[in-house]
Amino acid sequence: MNGPVTPLVTGPLLDVIDVSVRFGNTRVLKNVSFQIMPGEIVGIAGESGSGKSTICRGAMGLLPSTAEVTGEVRFKDQALLGLGEADWAGLRGRDMAMIFQNPASHLNPLQKVGKQIAQPMIRHLGLSASEAWDKAVRLLEDVGIREPAMRAKSYPHELSGGMKQRVMIAAAISCAPRLLIADEPTTALDVTVQAKILELLKDLNRQRGLAIALISHDLGVLADICSRIMVMRHGEIVEQGEAGQIIDAPQHPYTRLLVDSQPGRKQFKAGWKQTEGQAPLLQVENLRVVFPGKRDIVDILRKRKPTPFAALDGVNLAIDAGETVGIVGESGSGKSTLARAIIRQNRPASGTVKLDGSPIERLAGRDLLELRRRVQMVFQNPYDSLNPRMTALETIAEPIWRHGMADRRSALSQASKLLDMVELPAALGERKPRQLSGGQCQRVGIARALALQPQVLIADEITSALDVTTQAQILELLARLRRERALTLVYISHDLFVVSSFCQRVYVFRSGRIVEQGAAADVLTSPKEAYTRELVASLHRLPRQVRESIEG
């Protein structure tokens, strides 16, 4: 059963012929044609808005009824477009299945996961509820979940992100479909978890002959597991071919841009400063930040102390003036807590943070204001961190007049200079956040942070919500600014590639502790600790990068 399955049909499994999709007057997909052969893994690359999700949802008949689809989609020689609702329902989950980007929101929060895996089998294979449950438990084991019998009884909110995605995969493969469409299945997950999920997909492909259409913005991931890749942009396929050819010899200029924008392709060394034995600007000594556990009336009556959660535990680091230091770690490792502790938003349980040798905990009044001016922060979500009712110019000007550095009118004129500095056209200054793209919003966020001419800039995952090409541009901008303004940068990211190409030194965080530190290049190429090695091994490099680092 689990042996390699020889394809019975020799023709393509999925044949998409000249498909266009329009919503009202906007065409989101233009004459797309491609094929997926049985047992093949095909990658679909592209940035947000490129139509890569639309084509896959279109093939599954999952587009909203307002979408107007033309062209032809054939699955095993059966024409799909124009099928009735009942025919679609018989096909979905049975012959073709799909998994999604955010497993948390795609599982029904009110049902046990075992039941959610069992349902397609009850529906399509006519199994009884108890047979399907038993099979669901076995499937959970197949997708690598330990203690599957117990886990089947869990509700989604009791599982981690990686486990939820495994549950989604188990439900998707439960009826042994021929084709799995995976829409950014690892984007919401940590890198080490991402590597394991991709490994699982590869195994399923090998053992069950499952054809996979893998949608991703990450060329590194696609290059690793796909035999063929197609690159989409503005609703069109700009290039498709063998994975090696796409990565090593891209024909289309956009593919070349995409390959060059991959994190770690380019070194941003501008503004790196050699530090010469002066006293460090920012010092964190033995910092411990604790969040109290939840405690209710029953606990108080029983005199039960809640177990406090140490988000940071004994962290020591020192950053010199003008240095760019990276903080790397997975979600929950304490990197954002550190950033918040430095701007005095989290009070330490013990230990200190010193700026220029003076502990920031004791600052008050005028000195505290001065700290706020000297240390500024840029946030992860470009939209949420801007006031939706203020224009870009007002947003940038606000800190200037609030700190009394200028009156409102001259603050606005300073703001327009800052707008120019972050390479935004002056016309965008009058726009509000929702009229700007993610990358433009992030530039506004940077300009606002720089408005007070801070010494230290903390960048907390500022590019992780952005497309790769935009990410590369923002990094370029930051590199220029740190050189021009002699900034000290604390760059927080989950992406070891970005950090090592952008930062001089890195600290690797795990569970609130620093597990490894050193020069960025050393940590990436010769990690010493087991965890860092695992982190590095989980990275998906483009083949050329591997060669480059071997050649040195």
Place this chain on the structure above:
Amino acid sequence: MHTVLRRLIQLIFVLAGICIITFLLVHMVPGDPARVIAGDRASPETIEAIRQRFGLDQPLWQQFVTYAGNLFTGDIGQSMRYKRPVVALIGQYVWPTLFLTGYVICLAVPPSIALAIASARRPGSLADQLIRFIGIAGMAIPVFWLGIMMSRFFGVGLGWFPVSGYGKTFADHLHHLFLPALSTAIWMVPVLVQSLRAALIEKASADFVVAARAQGAGEREIFWCTVLPNAILPTLNLFGVLVAFLIGGTIIVETVYAVPGLGTLMVNSLLARDYQVVQGLTLMFAVTTVAVTFLVDLLSAAIDPRARV
């Protein structure tokens, strides 16, 4: 089970708070509570007698201890007007109100669910527009006006329904309370429909609905097994608040239709300055609100695993 215990212990503290507040209620009335109880035209002797009889000459904390002790034995005071224990009075008047509340629920819930589903099935369709328009009209008409109009038309004009009283048998109750229940339900249905409609529309485009569709679930199965259970929770909470409000807030309807329920008792006691009864009723309304909220919480926890702490 653990959740139930946890909630029950929290309830004890809430109830203690309610006791303190209802106790202070009489004392927070400006002026001498004895004078307030005795009324405007009482002689100084009467006031002194009342002061002694109710122990108002004792320190506040001692009065509270007596009050709390009495509560435990089920004694929440004497009515001046009816010359009977407040507990007995409430016991007599509570049944019409409970019956009316149950009646309103039976009249309001099925059409609310049906209309919300009909409305949410195709947002913006003719049916949806119509339901929303009639709903706004239903909410905008004051209950007392509707009550009087229906009582005149169906009661006095057509003679289909009695316009006052409660009746003797179960069938009698149904007949007597139909108009009061209907005029309350007409106001309640649109509130529930609006809440449920919004939740249904929101959940119908949720990610897990797309996922269920991708696993081959039919539209009917998706609606009943996925969308509805997920959408019902906010409306359930709203419903709990409304029911608690009904038990304490049927004053208008009961007055218009002369139903011998708690609302009528409250109005009569307020007008007669029967403060012990008012205090007792306040305590009772507070306790019912807490009890209904508790039941709704248990029900939500039964539906939603995330609500089980």
